[in-house]
Amino acid sequence: MKNNHLTDETLQAFLLKETQADTVALHLSECKECTTKLEYYHNLIVDITKVAPESFPFEITTIVMDKIMLYEQKKSNKQEFIFWLLLTFILVGISSLSIPFIPKILTVFYSKSIFTTLLIIGTGLIVLLFLFADIYQQYKTKEEKIFKNNLQPIL
Ligand SMILES: [Zn+2]
Structure with a gap:
């Protein structure tokens, strides 16, 4: 049996659990040379899996997703700016229109x-709280859609 060593293909297949033939295991238990070879292949595979992610930085999914994220961020920055501009405009408009009524409103409170x-005040705060909770939840849902569904590595 000693002269009939295992081939490289058999050793690799055994290592990758593609084959689990008893004859391979039996030969390995008896043959020092093949065991050494198997260890060599094992270490090689371990090294490859360690190095692989670093040696291939041009992973297409990552690049595309980065571009998309950047684009989305730019878009949302612009949208955010317009939103705040409009909001400020509306708030200023409402405030200037309501200035003559402020004393009357205050007398109602007093x-x-x-x-x-x-x-x-409590009712107002609760309404605001619900509003913010709703906005936050919508944001979270979107975030989840982006990261949990679309960013899954395609294997
Ligand atoms: Zn052998």
């Missing part, structure tokens, strides 16, 4: 009891 005032 005339009521402190309980009513607190109730109004």
Whole structure:
């Protein structure tokens, strides 16, 4: 049996668990030369798996996704700018229109009891809280769609 050594192909197949023939295992248990060879192949595969991600930085999926993310970020930055511009414009408009009514509004608050005032403020805060929670949830859903579904490496 010693003269009938295992071929490189058999050793590699055995290492990659493509074959689990008992004859291979038996030969390995008896033959020092083939065991050494198997160890060599094992170390080689370990090294390859360690080095592989670094030696191929031009992974196409990563590049494309980076471009898309950059584009999306630019787009959203522009959209965000327009959104804040509009919001500021609207707020300024509303504020300037409501200036004559401010004293009247304030007298409404002052005339009521402190309980009513607190109730109004509390209701306002809760509505705001729900609004922000909703916005946050929508954001999270989008983020999840992007990262969990589309960014999965295609194998
Ligand atoms: Zn052998």
